[in-house]
Amino acid sequence: MKHAITLENIQYSYARAPVLQDITFSVTPGDFFIVIGPNGSGKSTLMKLIAGISQPDKGMVKILERPVHSYRRKNLARQIAFVPQSVPIDFPFTVKEVVLMGRSPYQGMLGLENKEDMEKTQQAITFTGLAHLADRKMNQLSGGECQRVFIARAICQEPSVLLLDEPTAALDLSHQIRIMDLMEKLKSEKQITIVMVSHDVNLAAMYGNRLLLLDKGRVAKIGPPQEVLTYQNLERSYGCTLLVDKNPLGDVPRVTLVPGKFVPK
């Protein structure tokens, strides 16, 4: 079977300190693939390597079985879209302008849009539930709304893979669930492979069909949530006491933090 993403023996250092080591795994088309792990375990770096924004010191990243560096920039942008963790919005574009930027891999240097670009922009805006905000400026939106605009922009790139770096960080509960439901809709309705970093292991358990637990720059465990989210794996990587049981919503693990006062001496 053709893989959407393949990483082979990836090694990456920053200022001589190793960030990622011996990373090998692949993502199947149609996966909802979620990377979890403690702070500083290299999750964001991993996303940047897959997006082709950083280059590994050793090893190879392949998108659709083709090395990432062999793509022309614009062609890569048609296969893979990226929503970074933080996007500066100090220059207030309107929602529509930002979403339309997602069409730039299909446009010339000046980005003159045609009818098709306008239609796809409109569709992406509707799909993400932003129609009522289309002419607003970005700096007038809430964090969750901004995140949806960036996702709509990514949809306009018509990628086969969508990468997101902690899209639900700093969002309130309703916005978190909205973003995650949106991802699931993208996967099922548009057949886009979703690869994302999440700091929330319970969201990861409920949405991801495959998880990757990253620890100190190495793959600690990879597989379906039931195999990755065991208390042994999690306690070893995160270094704290956790309670893992079955989620009442379905056959997925539920992770509960155990405060010190509940830990038997």
Place this chain on the structure above:
Amino acid sequence: MTREHSNIVNRLSKVSLLLLMVLVLVMLLGVSIGSSGSGVTSLWHIVRDQDQADPMLFTIIWKLRLPRVLLAALVGAALSLGGLVFQALLRNPLAEPYILGISGGSAIGAILGILLGLSQFPGITLTSFAGSLTTLLLIIGISAGQSILQKNALLLSGVMVNAFCSAVIMFLVSMTHDARLHNIIFWLMGDLSLGNMQHTGILAMALIPCFVIIFWFSNTMNLMLMGKEMALSMGVNIKRATVILLITTSLMVSACVSQCGLIGFVGLVIPHLFRLILGSDHRILLPACVMGGGAYMVVCDLLARTLPQHGEMPAGVITALIGAPLFIYLLKRSGR
């Protein structure tokens, strides 16, 4: 291509046409008003029946005022554009060639060129270009360690570089008794009075290709404002665009500085004004800054030569009187 194709082209032509009319109007005004009298009607007479016109006024208008107005328009356009590009690349709405000290650096280069006895083109322009590139690299070097996003670090380095450049300029001026530098104080505050048709023509030939190159990258600047990571993931070649834009802009600024000295804050006022009215799309902002900046400079120069009872003042005095308070206001607002 359908009718609804590209409302961007539509907006672009509307904005350009409107501002072009403003620019032409202001230039007409600039040509017809001056210390030796006359007005728009006598200008009309001069153009219509050249034989009956006052030969003195005829000369003043064609040999003095017209080149000066054209020079002002060109310099205003280039400096506004310089501000626009620096603001986008450094992601800082307060960046501007003068505030960052880049104009100061090219002034040092220009003075060194004058002292070496080089000709205006290409000699002094090139030393001035070298000066501006050096300060640019210096500023980026100083503020890069703390990431370009650190707004205040960037502005502070600019202020320091600027202070240093002024000191070097005054040092050079005091150490030499070069007659060619006697007008230096006037020149340091921005002097448009030396324009003749030949210089203005050469400057236009240097600046207009720069305008075209920057316009070619206007959409790239839009994408780059979404941050490095997102821009890269949309297929933008950030390195290439940054290098080309910085070099083009430095060239543009140094061509202006070597011709007219230091005129500050134009690149702050004009892009800010148009961003308020027209939004953040650089494909629209760019022609707006070229024409609006040109018109603004013509008006500032007109004020500079008509306000004083005797003689005139440097045009940079007017632009600083308008620009510096706006800068302080914007700085205060951005802190909130």
